[in-house]
Amino acid sequence: MRVVVPFAVDQPKTRLGELLAPAERRGFARAMLHDVLDALGAAGHDPTVLATAPLDVDAPTTVDDRPLSTAVDAVLDDGPAAVVMADLPLATPPALSKLFDASGDVVLAPGRGGGTNALVARHPEFRTDFHGTSYLDHRRAAKRVGARVETVDSFRLATDIDEPADLAEVLIHTTGAARDWLVDAGIDLATNETGRVTVRRDRIR
Amino acid sequence: MRVVVPFAVDQPKTRLGELLAPAERRGFARAMLHDVLDALGAAGHDPTVLATAPLDVDAPTTVDDRPLSTAVDAVLDDGPAAVVMADLPLATPPALSKLFDASGDVVLAPGRGGGTNALVARHPEFRTDFHGTSYLDHRRAAKRVGARVETVDSFRLATDIDEPADLAEVLIHTTGAARDWLVDAGIDLATNETGRVTVRRDRIR
Structure with a gap:
């Protein structure tokens, strides 16, 4: 099966702005991309x-500067x-194997906050809408075209990294390039005033 | 296997205080407890x-007012x-079956922010510490006593409900008593200024 990994080259991860400068956000986004491509490769995908x-990256690249849903739908065409x-x-x-092994016409891996972090589309009429609570929208869109939906229950696939507190998940649960990038940047686990685990940055490079 | 569900009767869910009054937090916490007991029962557990x-609840109850880790360790004794x-x-x-079917001496279901949302302890010397990044602490504690650790990858078990934004997950992904409680309380999905899905409350009852 064809597998695409959408990637915003220029302005990635704006919500990490309070912790990372623009060039750093680009660097960290590349490190995360690297880890995702690595995991997909190790799971037997290209x-x-x-x-x-x-983009200079060690994988085939298709450039499409249209909005995410439009670019993805062109792939599904x-x-x-x-x-x-x-x-x-x-x-x-x-x-990732949970995602690929599921048998639905449309397989969805929900993200926190109602997002869709990964999907498999096998139904010819299913198209995407990544705006807002896309998990619910994708369920409805699948139903509309008569596609059977399956949902993948994975904390690892549900954890997209958008906000500073999300970086704690990288430090706690991973050992790849993204984690190395954070450690090199002086970002470490910390506990905030409400007792929730987040991160702090001790130095700016 | 014995299954215990710890429950703080008096002051549950303080971080929901901006949205729910104290009596409401107690009511919502009971609704969540009901859903958890229901799912455990449906999975074949008592x-x-x-x-x-x-506590007046439709399940056997043990009262222990000591700190969480102490009370749980008394069970593990x-x-x-x-x-x-x-x-x-x-x-x-x-x-839940992923948790119970895993074969580790210690099986951990991590929560967001490094917490431990569920565990199975089969090793006689393993004891708990639910403070802070308990997922990492529990891994270390298991290693110390030579227990083999297995981790369960589940978004559903990772999603503990602590803060207002977490309520969106209940509305998006569930159909039980907790969801009904939120709907009755006038709590609905909303999108905040950064585009993240959260909840709003239109009325106070």
Whole structure:
């Protein structure tokens, strides 16, 4: 099955802005992409990066600067495909295998906050809408075209990295390039005033 | 296997204070407990509630007002047991079966932020510490006594409900008593200024 990993080249991860400078956000986003491509490769797949601009990365790349859903739908126009977001550094081969082994016409891996972090689309009429609570929208869209939906229950696939507190999940649960990047940047686990685990940064490089 | 569900009777869910009054937090916590007990029952288990005070609930109850880790360790003193937190309304029988079917001496279901949302302890020397990044602490504690650790990858078990934004997960992914409680309280999905899905409350009852 074709596997695409959408990637925003220029302005990734704006919600990490309070902790990371723009160039750093780009560097960290690349590290996460690296980990996702690595996990997909180890799970036996040959992913293509669906990038908003040309990109130097060790994988085939398709450039499409249209909005995410439009670019993904253009991929689905050519037949069944899987879409795995680039900000899932917790993804492991076993977690990804749950996605690929599920048999639904449409397989969804929900993200926190109602997002869709990965999907497999085998139904010819299913199209995407990654805006808002896309998990619910994708369920409805599948139902509309008569596609059988299956949901993958994975913490690792549900954990997209958007906000500073999310970085704690990278430090706790991973050992790849994204984690190394954070450690090199001086980002470490911390507990905030309400007792929730988050991160702090001791130095700026 | 014995299954205990710890439950704080008096002051549950303080971080929901901006949205729910104290009596409401108690009511919502009971609804979540109901859903967890229901899912455990449907998965073939007979859970006991490990409550901090006497409680009117449709399950056997043990009262122990000591700190959580002390009360749980007293359960483990009597042999293998599973611990499932009461604030996991997304738990389903299949998600719980992943926990019970895993074969480790210690099986951990991590929560967001490094917590431990459920565990199975089969090693006689393993004891708990639910403070802070308990997932990492429990891994270390297991290693110290030579227990083999297995981790369960489940979004449903990882999603404990602590903060207002977490309520969105209940509305998106569940159909039980906790969801009904939120709907009755006028709590609905909303999108905040950064585009993240959360909840809003239109009325106070």
